[in-house]
Amino acid sequence: MVDTVQPIHFHPKGPGDEQPLYEIRKKIYPRAVSGWFAGWRLTLVVATQLAFYGTAWLEWNGRQALLFDLVSRKFYIFGLVLWPQDFIYLTALLVISALSLFLFTAVAGRLWCGYACPQTVYTEIFMWIERVVEGDRVRRMRLDGELLSVRKLGLKAAKHGLWIALALWTGFTFVGYFTPIRQLAGEAATFSLGPWESFWVLFYGFATYGNAGWMREQVCKYMCPYARFQSAMFDPDTMVITYDRQRGEPRGGRGRHADARALGLGDCVDCGICVQVCPTGIDIRKGLQYECIGCAACVDGCNQVMKKMGYAPGLIRYSTENAVAKGWNFAQMVRRMLRPRVLIYTVILAVVILAAGAALLVRVPxxxxxxxxxxxxxxxxxxxxxxxxxxxxxxxxxxxxxxxxxxxxxxxxxxxxxxxxxxxxxxxxxxxxxxxxxxxxxxxxxxxxxxxxxxxxxxxxxxxxxxxxxxxxxxxxxxxxxxxxxx
Amino acid sequence: MARQLMWIIWPGFFMAIPAVGVVFSLFDPEDLHFFGSPVEISHMGVYTLGFLLIWAFGAGCSAMTCLLQRTPPEINRGIDGTPDS
Missing domain, CATH: 2.60.40.10 (Immunoglobulins)
Structure with a gap:
């Protein structure tokens, strides 16, 4: 088995057509990828951010639809007004969130991390800005290697300027959920924001800029507690991003029309795309690692290569330990979804949701x-x-x-x-x-x-x-x- | 070092969010007294200072954990002639 990642040629046209492959350095330059999962990721980025930036501006009954009015200690949630005495509903919401997290982690791994976590979402947006300003992965790496020039300074200034603008808008929106956003906008327009509001806009903005622009995958690797206890929620029937070792090994480069079996090779062409696209810089072929945020970028990347090679997709795919080991098909794997652990989580979750919903419904105002x-x-x-x-x-x-x-x-x-x-x-x-x-x-x-x-x-x-x-x-x-x- | 700073600052921040939520659900800043006299800062200010204070205590707690989890050889290194590990 080859452990080091080596470049291969997909289209062996000539010696100048080599695809360069860079070693993973301290700074990770994820390569952009397109595909089914990338589409879903983009959809969720857009949906969550439309909700976040947009909801603050919605009106209801002549007031802000969603407002956690800290000053008068009332939470306005569309038609509902919660007082400090209604604290129990907030507790219920936390319990529901935690149970939901357990449930879908048991079913399909770190879906939250890959698609909905603000850390992932803002990193995606910031990387998109970076790509638009500085270019693709290779250009970015080249730019960072260059000596400081007017062009480099301009590009960096443009990138950071856009990042800071977005971060400040994010901070402003965040504060807009606690202080009526229209009033806040008026104050911001005349530079008369209160000291505490200013503090929170800057603080939240700075956190967004730092986390999504600079820290990125390090937040997931070194700061996130969820990544650390994922193993407690996983079992052999949990769907995770899996490299099909049996099918892929022994990996190795080959010509596009070569007979892999005759060469004694598996389906992995060892192109390293799965490593290049990984936002946390791991090699999924080594097996499931705690750094994997389940974003499925490697699945999309590998499927593209498989298609080019004329192989079946799914060398890297969402699968379970049992399904890969026992060669189950998709239907067999999904059937194992209804196992005691998942059923228990579902029942408890349903009970809590029903109880909280009923309590809210019969609540006397x-x-x-x-x-x-x-x-x-x-x-x-x-x-x-x-x-x-x-x-x-x-x-x-x-x-x-x-x-x-x-x-x-x-x-x-x-x-x-x-x-x-x-x-x-x-x-x-x-x-x-x-x-x-x-x-x-x-x-x-x-x-x-x-x-x-x-x-x-x-x-x-x-x-x-x-x-x-x-x-x-x-x-x-x-x-x-x-x-x-x-x- | 930077990583240790993350371990110290981050857990405190993370726990300060629910803590400040619980504390100020139960206590109205209006009722607060500071050395016997009513607090004369806006509610937003009380929440902010409360958050920062709880965060600081949380970070202090994490810092202490970082300090205490060092093994004896790590602490003694270079002092009593034990070789660096």
């Missing part, structure tokens, strides 16, 4: 907190009645105003239970909260003392103008304190 007045426990009023003081924090989380009635109920031991407050119904504006002081009076049965449980019910009392909602009602419990005889 009204929150009530009852706080007993700490200063005065209880006091006796004129006619032998006892009075307690409460503060009700009523939050209307809907984007329309509502009017509410507050009522109180309790055990039979409390007679003549009644509530005294400002005139009801109480109007609370859209997406706002109000603190309401209420006094509750009751006449205790049998002259007893201690604590009695009482319930406050806040119910929408809307007329047609305020859109009546029968279900808009929340009951919260509290305690009514009756002082002893020693008072």
């Amino acid at each position: 009204l929150k009530v907190d009852v706080i007993r007045d700490r200063a005065s426990l209880a006091r006796e009023v004129d006619d032998g009645q006892i009075e307690n003081l409460y503060r009700l924090q009523v939050v209307n989380t809907e984007e329309i105003a509502h009017r509410f009635n507050i009522s109180v109920s309790g055990s039979d031991d409390l007679k003549h239970l009644k509530i005294i407050s400002e005139s009801q119904p109480i109007e609370i504006g859209p997406v706002s909260a109000r603190s309401i002081m209420v006094r509750v009076r009751a006449e205790p049965e049998h002259d007893r003392s201690g604590s009695e449980r009482i319930f406050f019910t806040v119910k929408a009392a809307d007329d047609e103008k305020h859109m009546l909602r029968e279900t808009l009602s929340v009951t919260e419990k509290s305690v009514f304190f009756i002082p002893g005889h020693g008072r």
Whole structure:
């Protein structure tokens, strides 16, 4: 088996037609590739970035559709408004994300890394800019080897200028999800951005520029925790980028019309394309390595060569350890997808999604907190009645105003239970909260003392103008304190 | 060295994101007090400083790990005459 990569000639026309092959140096110059997977990668780059740069500008109900308003501590997600009390949904979202990652890693490896991770996506975009400005792989390597000239300086300045512009726009968009982006754009246009906003635009922009322009595959190799624990999620039935060793070896150069079998060779022509296109600079023919981000660039590259040689595609392909070892076809391999591990992940994921979805669906857009007045426990009023003081924090989380009635109920031991407050119904504006002081009076049965449980019910009392909602009602419990005889 | 710097800075940054999310979901910057007096910076400023502070502590934690995971020969190298490995 040959371990070193050596150039071969596809079209042995003459000695001047040799395809140069460069050793992998510290800096990686990935060669551009086209093909089925490259098409998908491009599609995902465009889709994710349209979503990222575009969504911030969408409007909903006359406000930004997706806004994590940190200042007023409300998250606007299209028709939904989440308050800090709704933290549980954010937790659910994190759990769903983590489980999804486990699920599709078990099925098809590092799809996230290859197609959707911001690190990959921005690296792709930055490399595309680099290709447009500096040219293809060979030209870039030649340029970097040249002495500094006006032309080189111009090209480098153009590349970095475009990179920085894109990075700043990315930083601006990022901040636009936390501060209304139209307001932010107005401030940016007049150079009057607040200090913190400026900090985050520059910080996020700098991180984008550094990660996608300079660090690239090193982020995946040395900084990403996901790459390190992928082996915990892989098993012999996980689809990963695989080199078909049985078919490929022994590798070696040959003429285009040579009979490989007669020469004692496998299908690998040892052209090194798979190494040249690899963004992390590995040789997939050595087997699965943790550096492999599953981008399938080598699959596209190899298939092109196979086509030129008139061989069947798929010398490097998405396959599983078992499928390659046992010579399974695609259908046999896919059947193994439904294995316990995958089924368990799917079931848990489905349960969490359904539970979170259901909770969100039946969520009452009204929150009530009852706080007993700490200063005065209880006091006796004129006619032998006892009075307690409460503060009700009523939050209307809907984007329309509502009017509410507050009522109180309790055990039979409390007679003549009644509530005294400002005139009801109480109007609370859209997406706002109000603190309401209420006094509750009751006449205790049998002259007893201690604590009695009482319930406050806040119910929408809307007329047609305020859109009546029968279900808009929340009951919260509290305690009514009756002082002893020693008072 | 550059790689060690990555190991120190990055995990702290990574953990500061959820940490700042949790902390400020539970606590309103409005309620914060600094040595007894209310904080007079904007919410955005409190979140930013909170993030940087948590990040700094996370990085400190990583730095300590880096320091402690060195093996005795690595630490003793060149001090007690042991040959460089």
